[in-house]
Amino acid sequence: MPMSKERDTEKSRTLITLDPKVTLRSNTRPVRVKGLALGGGAPIVVQSMTNTDTADIESTVSQIQSLTDAGCQLVRVAVPNEQAASALGDICREVDVPLVADIHFDYRLAIHAVQAGINKLRINPGNIGGRDRVEMVVAAAKEHGVPIRIGVNAGSLARPLLEKYGGRVPQALVESALDHVRILEDLGFYDIVISLKASDVATTVEAYRLMARRVQYPLHLGITEAGTYFHGTIKSAVGLGILLSMGLGDTLRVSLTGDPVKEVEVAYGILQALGLRQEGVEIISCPTCGRCQIDLISIAEAVETRLRHVKVPLKVAVMGCVVNGPGEAKDADIGIAGGRDRVVLFRQGKLVGQYPAEESVDILVKAVEELANEISKLPEE
Numbered sequence: 001m002p003m004s005k006e007r008d009t010e011k012s013r014t015l016i017t018l019d020p021k022v023t024l025r026s027n028t029r030p031v032r033v034k035g036l037a038l039g040g041g042a043p044i045v046v047q048s049m050t051n052t053d054t055a056d057i058e059s060t061v062s063q064i065q066s067l068t069d070a071g072c073q074l075v076r077v078a079v080p081n082e083q084a085a086s087a088l089g090d091i092c093r094e095v096d097v098p099l100v101a102d103i104h105f106d107y108r109l110a111i112h113a114v115q116a117g118i119n120k121l122r123i124n125p126g127n128i129g130g131r132d133r134v135e136m137v138v139a140a141a142k143e144h145g146v147p148i149r150i151g152v153n154a155g156s157l158a159r160p161l162l163e164k165y166g167g168r169v170p171q172a173l174v175e176s177a178l179d180h181v182r183i184l185e186d187l188g189f190y191d192i193v194i195s196l197k198a199s200d201v202a203t204t205v206e207a208y209r210l211m212a213r214r215v216q217y218p219l220h221l222g223i224t225e226a227g228t229y230f231h232g233t234i235k236s237a238v239g240l241g242i243l244l245s246m247g248l249g250d251t252l253r254v255s256l257t258g259d260p261v262k263e264v265e266v267a268y269g270i271l272q273a274l275g276l277r278q279e280g281v282e283i284i285s286c287p288t289c290g291r292c293q294i295d296l297i298s299i300a301e302a303v304e305t306r307l308r309h310v311k312v313p314l315k316v317a318v319m320g321c322v323v324n325g326p327g328e329a330k331d332a333d334i335g336i337a338g339g340r341d342r343v344v345l346f347r348q349g350k351l352v353g354q355y356p357a358e359e360s361v362d363i364l365v366k367a368v369e370e371l372a373n374e375i376s377k378l379p380e381e
Contacts, residue, residue: 021213022209022212022213022246022247022248023212023213023215023216024212024247024248025039025041025044025218025219025247025248025249025250026040026041026247027040027041027216028040028041028216028217028218028219028250029190029216029217029218030042030218031147031191031192031193031217031218032147032191033074033098033100033119033120033147034098034119035098036073036074036098038147038193038218038220038250038251039193039217039218039250040218042250043278044244044249044250044251044252044271044276045073045074045250045251045252046071046072046073046074046251046252046253046264046267046268046271047072047073047074047075047076047100047220047251047252047253048067048072048075048076048253048254048260048261048263048264048267049075049076049077049078049102049253049260049263050063050064050067050075050076050077050078050260051063051260053084054077054078054079054080054084054087054088054091055081055083055084055086055087056087057087057090057091057094060077060087060091061091061094061095063260064077064091064095064097064099065095066261067097067260067261067264068095068096068097070261070264070265071264071268072097072264073097073098074097074098074099074100074120074251075095075097075098075099075100076099076100076101076102076122076253077091077099077100077101077102078102079101079102079103079109079110079112079113080104080109081109082109082112084109085101085109085112085113085116086112086116088101088112088113088116088117088118089116089117092116092117092118092119093117098119098120099118099119099120100118100119100120100121100122100149101113101114101118101120101121101122102122102151103121103122103123103124103128104123104124104127104128105127105128105129107128107129107133107134107136107137110123110128110137110140111136111137111140114137114140114141114143114144114146115140115144118146119146120146120147120148120149120193121137121141121146121147121148121149122148122149122151123137123148123149123150123151124150124151124152124153124156127156131183134180134183134184135183135187138183138184138187138189139187141189141191142188142189145191146191147191147192147193148184148189148191148192148193149192149193149194149195149220150177150180150181150184150192150193150194150195151195151197151220152173152176152177152180152194152195152196152197153197153198153224154168154172154173154197154198154199154203154224155168155199155224155225157172157173157176158176161175161176168198168203169203170196170198170203170206170207170210171210173196173198173203173207174196174207174210174211174214177194177196177211178211178214178215181194181215181217192217193217193218193219193220193250193251194211194215194217194218194219194220195219195220195221195222196208196211197222197223197224197255198223198224199223199224199225199226200223201223201235201238201239201242204222204223204224204239204243205239205242205243208221208243208248208249209246209248212248218250218251219248219249219250219251220249220250220251220252220253221240221243221244221248221249221251221252221253222236222240222252222253222254222255223235223236223239223240223254223255224255225255226254226255226256227256227257228256228257228258229256229257229258229262232254232255232256232257233254233256233266236254236255236256236266236270237266237269237270237273240252240254240270241270241273241274244270244271244274244276245274252267252270253267254266254267254270268280277313278313279311279312279313280308280310280311280312280313281304281307281308281310281313281314281315281316281368282313282314282315282316283300283303283304283307283316283318284315284316284317284318284319284328284332284335285300285317285318285319285320286318286319286320286321286324286325286328288320289320289321291320291321291322291323292320292321292338293320293321293338293339293340293341294320294338294339294341294342294343294357294360295357296318296319296320296338299318299336299357299360299361300318302361303316303318303361303364303365306361306365307365307368310368310369310372311372312371312372312375312376314333314334314368314371314372314375315331315332315333315334316332316333316334316335316364316368317329317331317332317334317335317336317337317346318335318336318364319335319336319337319338320337320338321337321338321339322337322339325337325338326344326346329344329345329346330346330349331349332346333347333348333368333371334346334347334348334364334367334368334371336360336363336364338357338360341356341357342354342355342356342357343355343356343357343360343363345363345364345367347367347371348371352367
């Protein structure tokens with residue numbers, strides 16, 4: 001069974017069609033952030049945000065490195081004060097990943113960040129100040145070739161919009177963003193990315209759907225304040241999954257209360273589940289039942305941990321019994337199916353052999369690494 005480096009993902013890209021009038025990710029206007037492309041059909045970019053004190057250069061750089069090691073492609077840092085802004089120059093010089101400065105309230109911090117070498121700005125139209133201040137920020141961004149994300153959050157909508165719409169509804173988020181888009185466009189600035197985030201799925205999904213009917217700018221997806229690792233993962237997977245399946249979204253951040261590295265892992269998991277991630281191992285494992293006669297939970301967890309370094313897109317099955325196990329294992333690129341204290345190993349649909357259960361992790365990991373190595377040496381198509 002021949003292997004290719006990419007899988008056919010057309011089906012997963014058209015799971016849901018809720019509105020034929022929306023601008024799909026393939027048609028959004030491309031924006032470049034350092035060497036990274038957002039929009040225009042480019043691969044969806046995964047980003048996260050540091051939770052260190054940005055003024056602490058050493059700890060911030062260390063966390064940025066941890067995020068990039070996990071696969072993060074774009075890292076945002078908070079710039080709440082002059083001390084944080086003053087640290088940006090050193091931080092930018094010490095890391096290779098593109099950086100986004102998150103600015104609220106003080107337009108001067110945005111200008112300082114651009115001059116320090118930041119690669120993208122995120123500003124909130126509800127709190128950055130009047131048009132004259134926005135004009136100064138745009139002038140600096142133009143001069144240095146820095147794109148701007150208009151980041152609208154339901155929690156910080158301007159009072160007139162809340163009064164007009166009677167609350168934090170999708171239409172209010174969209175109008176807030178469009179008001180700011182018009183200002184930037186009036187100033188001849190078009191390197192714009194838009195986000196419209198709420199803490200509930202329905203509001204967020206509808207806001208992005210409405211916005212995609214109005215503009216062709218790249219969309220940054222996220223469910224803001226999604227919650228702890230457990231609840232936040234569920235909420236993000238549902239909300240982002242709907243939007244991505246509609247063909248919306250050029251970049252995303254999963255917002256979790258905890259280690260930002262987990263945000264990156266969850267983001268890639270969502271993309272992988274939708275067939276939008278073209279690298280890394282996808283683990284298929286059963287939930288276990290009374291028929292299982294091996295310690296499948298420990299085996300699956302160990303396999304997942306030990307295969308994180310593999311970047312070749314492979315489906316790996318870790319199955320526990322003879323009902324669905326052999327079929328899933330055969331269908332995967334590499335797979336095992338458990339019996340009584342034993343496992344059988346399949347490679348590309350063919351039985352390789354039978355092994356003691358205690359050797360299953362080593363056997364499976366070795367088989368995956370060997371296949372990944374073989375595929376990586378195939379000539380490009």
